[in-house]
Amino acid sequence: NLVEKKAGIPRGNSGWPFIGETLDFIAAGYTSRPVSFMEKRKSKYGKVFKTNILGTPVIVSTDPEVNKVVLQNQGNIFLPAYPKSIKELVGKSSILQINGSLHRRVHALLAGFLRSPQLKARITKDIETSVKGCLASWSTVYPNTINLQDEVKKITFPILVKVLLSVDAGEDLKVLQREFNEFIKGLICIPVKLPGTTLYKSLKAKEKMLKIVERIIAQKRKDGMKKTEVEKGPPNDAVDVLLGEEGNPNATQCLPLDFICHNMIEMIIPGEETTPTTITLAVKFLTDCPLALSNLREENMELKKQKAESDDEYAWTDYMSLAFTQNVINETLRLANIINAIWRKTEKDVEIKGHLIPRGWCVLASLTSVHMDEKYYDNPYQFNPWRWEKISVVNNNCFAPFGGGQRLCPGVEISRLEISIFLHHLVTGYSWVAEDDTIVYFPTVKMKRKLPIRVTPHNKLDSE
């Protein structure tokens, strides 16, 4: 095609009319190598190719340098592109959809808070209490199994809601959790909003959550107004951070209350499934790699012993400074590919590395293709935490489980801390036996049977 050659649109195949290559794309998603869709085309057309999936023309990039440019998004050329049902549910003012200077401001406020050492120091105790409580309760169902993928959410969901809204255990937490489970059912569904449809029920669940969130935020605002800046102290949660703009003389405009309420619910979406799935897959990979488990246990036992001898409490930095543990987490994130790709849409013609991405087309920056490319990772399908002894995670275009650039995940540190604390208490206090299970990749990564495991405390093993 002459026009495309001149314009430099990457080579590729647009497939059948209407459905394009969607069926191939989905079929690959159901296999144990979802990346085979990309691999097949990459070997035929090169690292960047065109296709047509899910009703839209798409440029797929499996090239880490191209991905980096897309994610950095200088000049706000690439806008987030979500399926219609997600757009409907999260709304236009969500951090997931806003752009430009408002996005930069909100992202910076939230990321700054979520990455702050003060928050990590404070939340460490809550995570520890929650992890220890859950592990103890799982071991009491012995000899029966628990479904790890579901049970871990009992740790991560309350922590997430605490970080966002300072909600503690109680009725509000229960209702938020229940309604959120209903809400997310509509994220991937047929986008019809009639009574009885999934999307309709999902929007109703969001309304119920909104009522609670509005009440909590109104109360916090009222309490805050009674206090001086000094009395207020540092922010306790994400709401405080966004409300804080009210008293900030440098802020050009306060963020509307409605905006804050909606965003608190919408922030639960990327935070809720991702961390528990990573924890579940870490346990799965460790079950299948006894040598890694034994190294991990040894490193964590050493820390536990030190803490017992000195009678000191754990600091968040203790957990995060265990080198092998961090390597296990890196390797889990690389191999699990919880977020397999990032979708964007261009508003004008853009050229990257000689490839033209025409206005109105989608770009799919495939993270999985890079994570599973043997050019960057030897034996990419093997769980090998030791490989990270020689690879740096800083400024590494070939490792982007949390995305990058303007929309780099603001939860990156908090989720790493949660995973580290969980692994520490699991391997130093318990042993487990996991039943056979397999990873499924479509539409999202999870364990087919939710990873049933039987957990036994070490002291019980000692006395047997």
Ligand code: HEM
């Ligand atoms: C292992 C756990 C997690 C993984 C793998 C992960 C991954 C990602 C990725 C790849 C993105 C970029 C999306 C894009 O560029 O469009 C992202 C964005 C985001 N994540 Fe996470 N995430 C995790 C945990 C969390 C947690 C715990 C929170 C909440 C505290 C969170 C909140 C967010 C938000 C709000 C965004 C949107 C940022 C923006 O568009 O500016 N994530 N995450």
